[in-house]
Structures are given as structure tokens and as C-alpha cells.
Amino acid sequence: MSASTVMSGASPTEPRSVLVSGASFAGLATAFWLNRLGYRVTVVEVAPGLRRGGTPVDIEGETIAILKRMGLMEAVQARTLPPRRFAFKDARNATLGDMAHHPDDEAGPRYEIHRDDLLDVLCGAIKGDVELRFNRSIVAIEERPEAVSATFSDGSRHHFALLFGCDGNRSNTRKLVFGDGEQFTHFMGGYFYLKVVPDTGLLPPNSSEVFAVPGRMAMLNGYDDRTDIGFGFRTTGEIEYDYRNKDQQRRLISDRFSGLGWKVPDMLAHMGGDNDFYFDRISQVRMSTWSRGRITLVGDAGYCVSPFAGLGGSMAIIGAGRLADALARHPDNHAAAFHAYEEGLRPFVEQVQERAAIDSVQMLFPGDEAEMAERDRKLAMGDIGV
CATH class of the missing domain: 3.50.50.60 (FAD/NAD(P)-binding domain)
Known part of the structure; x- marks a missing residue:
């Protein structure tokens, strides 16, 4: 049948x-x-x-073993992105802490694929x-x-x-x-925006950069031909918004991040007016x-x-x-x-x-001055748990 x-x-x-x-x-x-x-x-x-x-998706640990059993790991490796560097930045674009992701680092093989x-x-x-x-x-x-x-x-x-x-x-x-x-739904105290755009020139290829102030975070992921623009903000409770209303969601980001330093003004300029972006609360099921x-x-x-x-x-x-x-x-x-x-x-x-x-969440965008101080302490010690 x-x-x-x-x-x-x-x-x-x-x-x-x-x-x-x-x-x-x-x-x-x-x-x-x-x-x-x-x-x-x-x-x-x-x-x-x-x-x-x-x-992109990280492929490591048990995921690699399962893809091998499926006979798909070679196809994944053929499309693997180059190793990338992940850096935390301050308002002057100085690096507070960074790490490099390599395919075979101490934690075991790790790959990234679009x-x-x-x-x-x-x-x-x-x-x-x-x-x-x-x-x-x-x-x-x-x-x-x-x-x-x-x-x-x-x-x-x-x-x-x-x-x-x-x-x-x-x-x-x-x-x-x-x-x-x-x-x-377990609400984790914040919201996240992501948009993929053509290469912006805001950072080198094969790198990620994060800038944060208490309660707000801006992230860039750079590739050879595109840039991920990400924003995240913390809230004490859930906010009301229509998940179908893209104009409202753009305004939420513009209102919360206008006036912030680092590369944020250029990031906001690249948001554009189309609806091809992701916005949602940060939550778990x-x-x-x-x-x-x-x-x-x-x-x-x-x-x-x-x-x-x-x-x-x-x-x-x-x-x-x-x-x-x-x-x-x-x-x-x-x-x-x-x-x-x-x-x-x-x-x-x-x-x-x-x-x-x-x-x-606390490492990428601390909610207050205390979490910010703890994050900076970890960065100074080289403890980057992302």
C-alpha cells in the first residue's frame, strides 16, 4: 500500500x-x-x-555521532563554515574577552553549517x-x-x-x-530579534561580536557573504505584542536601541523595512x-x-x-x-x-549591573560559557 x-x-x-x-x-x-x-x-x-x-547550526557531540549513523556527516562536513572567533566588545570596540571555535578543539569536534x-x-x-x-x-x-x-x-x-x-x-x-x-512555556525574561542581510562590512568574515549594557545586547555574526544582525533585551515580565505584526516588532527594537553606542546605529540602519526577520520572546518549552x-x-x-x-x-x-x-x-x-x-x-x-x-542568557546580555559585573569577571578569567 x-x-x-x-x-x-x-x-x-x-x-x-x-x-x-x-x-x-x-x-x-x-x-x-x-x-x-x-x-x-x-x-x-x-x-x-x-x-x-x-x-547557522552548531554540530557537535552526539549530533555528529547520529549524523554519521545516518550517513550524512560527510555531506555536512563538505558544507562546513570556516572556524570563527567570538568576541565581547565594549563601547569603544575594545575586546573584553574572546575565544576561537575550531573543528577539533579540546571539547571535541565542532562544526558550523548554514x-x-x-x-x-x-x-x-x-x-x-x-x-x-x-x-x-x-x-x-x-x-x-x-x-x-x-x-x-x-x-x-x-x-x-x-x-x-x-x-x-x-x-x-x-x-x-x-x-x-x-x-x-517558560519565559526567560527577554526578547530577541534576528535578521540576515548581505555583508555589511561591520566586522570581519568568520567572526562574531557582542556588545551589552545592562538589559540590552547587540550581536553581529560575520560570514563571507552575509551578516546576522541580532538584538536582545531583558524585561521583568512579558510584554504585549502581536507576533504577526512586523511593524510593531521593528518599532520595539528601534525604540529600545536608538541612542546606544558601539556599532548599534549602523546595525539599526541595516534593518530595512521588509518583514524578513525573526522576533520572539526568549522562552523554553x-x-x-x-x-x-x-x-x-x-x-x-x-x-x-x-x-x-x-x-x-x-x-x-x-x-x-x-x-x-x-x-x-x-x-x-x-x-x-x-x-x-x-x-x-x-x-x-x-x-x-x-x-x-x-x-x-546572563553571559550574553546581563540584566543589571550585578550580572554585568559578574560577566566581566568571567571574561577577565577567560571563562566564556557560550
């Missing part, structure tokens, strides 16, 4: 047919492993194509084996003992043995299955369980570390790999597989989330 027959809903559920919601790192990696395990995989994505843009390149590698690995359906989302989910029924945005309804929510930190799957996503019946979550949908931490791609690949291992150990028992997946991965997720919530 083909995937398209399963999608037609004209026949009983095929025991090996599964649905993946979301075609980013978590969805593509999960689809890869499910296909390898012998499932008939359909991926649905609300966007008209792969969601491109964004900052987000779009990693998407292409993962998508290429499932091409022809997995059914990808864009411009489609799930609007209703009904779980029965023997199957999951999914109603799609085109009005059609289809049945699957299992459903995997891989649709990001604002996961629609999570909302449909577990309820309002706000109950699972924390859930007591990632699974319910025949449905489980992978990556940011279940355990977003924080968009600010830059670990989403790695955590998605690790999550998909760990889930595949659990399904391989329990091939005929999805409940046991989902339990093993969660029990094995949760300690690691909580450790990474805790580190991101404290060390990364």
Missing part, C-alpha cells in the same frame, strides 16, 4: 503508516529514521516549502522515500485505540498508526493534543510528558531549549535519533518505545535547558 493510498482514507489504517507534522530539522530527521525502520511516512508542512533563513544547507542535506536524504506535502496543516486530531485520525486544512481526513509532532516551539500538534501551549497515546513530540515542539541558545537543530537531530533507537528496541509497542525515548532523553534535555536559562 502506497503512502498516497493511506492518505486517501479509503481503506483501513496500514499498521506501518505514520504522519510527521513539520518539515524542519526535527520533522526531516524523524522522517528519515521512520523510513529506515520500515514505516510508510507522510510529512505535512503548513508552509509552501522548506522554511529557509536563520542562523541552516539552509543542513535542511537540504536532510531533505535530500529522504527524497523519493517519504511523501512530503506542503501547504497543509492539521486542524483536528482524534485518537482511537487502533489509530490516529488527522483532519487537514483542505478538509480531508486520514488515518495513521502513529503521529509525530515536529512543528516547532509554537507547535500546532502540541496545542491540539495537550491544550493551550502557554501552560508549557517544558512539559511533564511529550507523549499521549499514539502521539509524541520531537524537538522544539516538546522541549525547546530557547531560540536564543541556537541549539534547536542539534536537539532535533538528537531527539529524532533517540526516538528511532527506542522504536527499534520496541518495534511492536509504541507505548513502551515512547516511554523509553522520554526516560532516556529527558535528563539531557533538562541539563541543556538549565544551562541555557542561566549561563547563556
Whole structure:
């Protein structure tokens, strides 16, 4: 039975047919492993194509091991970016502390790859084996003992043995299955803006620079042909804004950063008036369980570390790999597989989330004078934990 027959809903559920919601790192990696395990995989994505843009992804530790098992590490290495230097700057552009990232430093191999390149590698690995359906989302989910029924945005309804929510930190799957996503959101006390523009000449290629004053941070990432412009600010509580209103979000950044020194005026000038940028609160997704019946979550949908931490791609690949291992150990028992997946991965997720919530945020943009003094003390000692 083909995937398209399963999608037609004209026949009983095929025991090996599964649905993946979301075609980013978590969805593509999960689809890869499910296909390898012998499932008939359909991926649905609300966007008209792969969601491109964004900052590069760090590949290290367990992520490297999993990509090797997938047979994709050589393709990743072929697209690896040159080593970069990360520097903290003061208002006069003097360096307060810096470090270099090398492919094989003391912490083990570490690579950086453009987000779009990693998407292409993962998508290429499932091409022809997995059914990808864009411009489609799930609007209703009904779980029965023997199957999951999914109603799609085109009005059609289809049945699957299992459903995997891989649709990001604002996961629609999570909302449909577990309820309002706000109950699972842990606000980390700030907001972050990111825009990728052509090379600005504001810093050398293959380098990153950060400037901060209490409660505000400006970051530049330089590459051969582009520059990432980033701003972050701290707040005592959440602010009201419309996540669909790009004009409002631009004004938030302009109002909070106008008048600041360093390279900030030039950064603001490069923001432009288009809507091709990312703005969101800095938050994590924390859930007591990632699974319910025949449905489980992978990556940011279940355990977003924080968009600010830059670990989403790695955590998605690790999550998909760990889930595949659990399904391989329990091939005929999805409940046991989902339990093993969660029990094995949760300690690691909580450790990474805790580190991101404290060390990364306080180091990159201290909230007050006390945190600023502690950051400067660490920089003077060479303790740069980012």
C-alpha cells in the first residue's frame, strides 16, 4: 500500500503508516529514521516549502555521532563554515574577552553549517522515500485505540498508526493534543530579534561580536557573504505584542536601541523595512510528558531549549535519533518505545535547558549591573560559557 493510498482514507489504517507534522530539522530527521525502520511516512508542512533563513547550526557531540549513523556527516562536513572567533566588545570596540571555535578543539569536534544547507542535506536524504506535502496543516486530531485520525486544512481526513509532532516551539500538534501551549512555556525574561542581510562590512568574515549594557545586547555574526544582525533585551515580565505584526516588532527594537553606542546605529540602519526577520520572546518549552497515546513530540515542539541558545537543530537531530533507537528496541509497542525515548532523553534535555536559562542568557546580555559585573569577571578569567 502506497503512502498516497493511506492518505486517501479509503481503506483501513496500514499498521506501518505514520504522519510527521513539520518539515524542519526535527520533522526531516524523524522522517528519515521512520523510513529506515520500515514505516510508510507522510510529512505535512503548513508552509509552501522548506522554511529557509536563520542562523547557522552548531554540530557537535552526539549530533555528529547520529549524523554519521545516518550517513550524512560527510555531506555536512563538505558544507562546513570556516572556524570563527567570538568576541565581547565594549563601547569603544575594545575586546573584553574572546575565544576561537575550531573543528577539533579540546571539547571535541565542532562544526558550523548554514541552516539552509543542513535542511537540504536532510531533505535530500529522504527524497523519493517519504511523501512530503506542503501547504497543509492539521486542524483536528482524534485518537482511537487502533489509530490516529488527522483532519487537514483542505478538509480531508486520514488515518495513521502513529503521529509525530515536529512543528516547532509554537507547535500546532502540541496545542491540539495537550491544550493551550502557554501552560508549557517558560519565559526567560527577554526578547530577541534576528535578521540576515548581505555583508555589511561591520566586522570581519568568520567572526562574531557582542556588545551589552545592562538589559540590552547587540550581536553581529560575520560570514563571507552575509551578516546576522541580532538584538536582545531583558524585561521583568512579558510584554504585549502581536507576533504577526512586523511593524510593531521593528518599532520595539528601534525604540529600545536608538541612542546606544558601539556599532548599534549602523546595525539599526541595516534593518530595512521588509518583514524578513525573526522576533520572539526568549522562552523554553517544558512539559511533564511529550507523549499521549499514539502521539509524541520531537524537538522544539516538546522541549525547546530557547531560540536564543541556537541549539534547536542539534536537539532535533538528537531527539529524532533517540526516538528511532527506542522504536527499534520496541518495534511492536509504541507505548513502551515512547516511554523509553522520554526516560532516556529527558535528563539531557533538562541539563541543556538549565544551562541555557542561566549561563547563556546572563553571559550574553546581563540584566543589571550585578550580572554585568559578574560577566566581566568571567571574561577577565577567560571563562566564556557560550
